[in-house]
Amino acid sequence: MSVIYLLISISIVVALTFLYIFIKAVKSGQFDDDYTPSVRMLFEDELKTKNSKKSKTQIEKQN
């Protein structure tokens, strides 16, 4: 039954890791701005497909 010492120790270590990650994330300012990143993540694709998208919108507008 001494396996319980091991299991609980592991679970505490896992929990501590998460706590550490959380504190690190707060420290880096991740929670200071909760809006801009959500918009920013949509941009990457726009840049790559810019040319095709541009021509598409132009066609739409011509119609």
Added chain:
Amino acid sequence: MNTQNCFHCGNNIVKAEEIQFDEKSFCCTGCKTVYEIFSLNDLTCYYDFETAPGATPQDIKGKYDFLDNADIAEKLLDFNEEHTQIATLYIPHIHCSSCIWILENLNKLNQGIAASQVNFHEKKVRITFNSGNVSLKEIVLLLSSIGYEPYISLENYENKKKEVDRSLYYKIGVAFFSFGNIMLLSFPEYFEVGEFWIEQYKGFFRWLIFALALPPFFYSAWGYYVSAWKSIKSKMLNIDIPIALGIVVMFVRSTVDIAMGYGQGFFDSMCGLIFFMLLGKMFQQKTYNFLSFERDYKSYFPIAVTKILSDKSEEAIQVYDIQKGDRLLIRNQELIPVDGILISEKTAIDYSFVTGEAVAIEKKSGDKIYAGGKQIGNVIEMEVLHSVSQSYLTQLWSNDVFQKHFDRKYKTITDTISRYFTPALLLLAFVSFGFWIFRDVTTAFNVFTAILIVACPCALALTAPFTLGNVLRLMGYRKIYLKNATVIEQLAKVDTVVFDKTGTITTNKKTSIIYEGTPLNDYELKLLKNALRGSNHPLSRRLYDFIPNQEKSETSHFEEIIGKGIFATADAHTIKLGSSQFLQHLSENTHKKTKVHVEIDGVYKGSYVFNNQYREGLEPLFDKLSKKYNLVVLSGDNDGERKILEKMLPSKTTLVFNQKPEQKLQFIENLQKEGQNVMMVGDGLNDAGALAQANVGISISENVNVFSPACDGILDATQFSKIGYFLKLSKNAMKTIYMSFALSLLYNIVGLSFAVSGNLSPLVAAIIMPLSTVTIVSFVTIMSNYFARK
């Protein structure tokens, strides 16, 4: 495609000025140029996220020359080392995803810019660049040329970045970590006592729980001990005393329980309590990042101005370095930073920041011009009379009220309640202790600690933060942005409401005058204008300015009947102007509208209707408020409008005119000395003193993102008529708090009945504590939302 609106900025296009480019229409060359810049750099994606997201670039010739001055530019940088410079610029125009996209792609427009990152809520962009390739001035000019002109003021010069305080997040994180783990570890013992398996591992579980409880006890809850200690020292019994006491007693008793092997202790409840209370604190801390409530003149004033040296050359100098006798060059749209004398021939100065009055004032050579005005017109030269801190307007900030304001402490509702709660609780604890000590010493200690644990006013302490935090958000949705939750409590106590006149109860839009009736020919207009020249009545003056310029001629007879109108004779024609009563003309019910009727040679011609320059809903608002509040209109102008206001507003309203900024402050102070709780509603910088002095200072703003003096709350001008609703909502918020206090006391009584009889098991505590929290939080949320909907 919509041809009515500009492709870039979305404004209506005046047909004559329409510019076609690349099959799109633009309202002006400015907008077209921005489009050109974007399309040359393959950045037309900008228009895909939002339709017409742009702003027309303003003419900024020479405005940013001061950035050539290395010392000043250096002050604006966050970071400056060899090839890497970082600057954070505030850009008021940031409003949509297109803005984020274009500002984060600045490096495509200029190779010198390494990266740029937008913080949307704060409307700031953080630009990393290489000063070897591009200067700060070039970046500012680039931003301005694409319609994103940064706002740089004297405030940027002084304030260095404040460290953000994130300790509350850490504390919550730590508390939640321990709370969760302790709950898991104490679960077995809740139910299965005395089983072999548990007996074997009990010690391990309990000491682990103890270890986990240490960080929340020493770190997360530290603020409560400090606050409790402070309140004991100042002899004000606040709510933190029973909270701190409860936490400490829980910790000590649980430690004793574990050490002596009596039981598992109350560490689970303790961590839960700390966690929930910190959560309440966070909920109350709703902040509007994009607004600033601490603004003084520094956020309005420029960093630098152009000084004319004795050899006629120009140099940018820092505003604080301006000395008496200096000659300054002020361009169009620039702010005058100091008092001085106009040297150039003439100019117009817009004092809307100061007084709220949008109509610019004409100044001639030799006239005194005051700091705070915006110069409209050609470049002017002025001579300095006072340095910045000595100027008429800025002197207001040397008043004590601006120093005191930040640490003025209000007694909150929770503190008031806890003044009774804390002694009652201690009394109960000691009486029960006294009762049990003669019967059973162990039980006596158990009961004593159990009372302090269960009565720990967690729900009581959570009521106010959650209610006020929620109401703060509800008000934010309705466009009144309050500085913090205590403002709501103050709002509920208000019994006197003071309004500024210009810009607050009047709009900034210029009054329009409409003529109704038989059209007048040029000759008749000439007669009219000449008749009006002799009158000093405010309506006559406005009408005089409205009628286009006419040839001057002498009136042979002129008579002004006060309160009625004018009777004049010229060129053998008689002109009668004035009220319908005076002209004996019976028109439809006109008393709500301001009209001047015209009669020439005994024939009724028509009337000039003065459209109300007062805000929409002003009269209903005042009627509604006058039932419950004392109302005052406090104006810096002369009493020209007294008559109109008296007619429009309830008779109880006090009207005070000719008030200087300091007098406004004094006036509020006097009201407070009479024991009144004053709310001040104002707008311009001249109200800043009164806003700071009042119990609640609300600044009204046409554009909440741009200008508002230091205050407790910012109200969007479109919501002006809802002031009554907001006052009522704040009162209902307090009602909700009282109801929920009653509810949480109920929980305390149930818990105490367990405690007094000596039956409080950790399980009961672990159930009552979160249950009461959940009930209270849901109760106040539902109630405040219900009141807001009414």
